[in-house]
Ligand code: ADP
């Protein structure tokens with residue numbers, strides 16, 4: 001596998017869309033795996049109490065006594081303690097989520113700097129020590145305090161949009177929330193990337209949605225579109241990304257292409273500045 005360019009500065013990307021089932025988790029783990037395969041070192045932060053990203057990366061997040069993102073947010077563990085190496089792929093790391101995290105949304109409310117807990121925990125010295133080039137944060141399907149923490153910790157937002165009915169439903173609200181975070185908590189935050197997912201080429205609707213999203217977001221939309229494929233949905237059941245589960249499949253190829261676009265775009269942007 002050829003190498004992809006490492007970013008001149010670490011990129012912290014939040015994968016958000018408050019609709020459930022649009023492909024946030026699938027996108028987070030497979031983009032991470034696609035980057036990692038090409039020599040880029042990636043940390044996935046699983047911020048969804050369901051822990052689906054942890055499962056897909058083969059991390060045991062049900063074991064008693066592990067340090068997870070919950071302990072990290074509450075200040076009971078540091079980044080080094082909460083980070084695990086993914087068992088089956090080089091360059092890939094994960095801070096897993098446990099079911100405790102479901103309570104964190106409420107427990108965080110009474111803590112100091114409640115919106116900044118994740119940002120503060122993503123300690124630069126510790127990330128440097130691990131050699132992390134990208135941090136990808138998988139958000140829960142809501143706009144609560146966990147998602148706000150993700151937006152405060154990140155510079156970029158990646159929004160996966162499903163090529164289905166009502167694809168843009170809720171995206172307006174997401175964008176308003178991003179603006180609020182920009183205005184009050186994190187001026188660096190911006191939507192850098194839109195990825196169309198679960199595309200079914202047999203339907204006219206999928207093309208219409210893709211066209212509408214491109215009209216709306218222009219060049220932020222990746223050229224690569226992720227097709228709907230049964231294999232993509234099977235992989236997490238084996239604790240694998242699609243890139244490990246079936247490297248030659250259309251799903252794997254499209255996520256590899258999307259990862260390449262993300263890595264090369266950042267390179268192009270920083271070079272022309
Ligand atoms: P979210 O994190 O936004 O809730 P997921 O990534 O968990 O969404 O995806 C929702 C469901 O759709 C999961 O069962 C997942 O396996 C499946 N899925 C995601 N992407 C694809 C795809 N390209 N083709 C087929 N199934 C997919």
Ligand code: MG
Nearest residue numbers: 024025048052
């Ligand atoms: Mg999810």
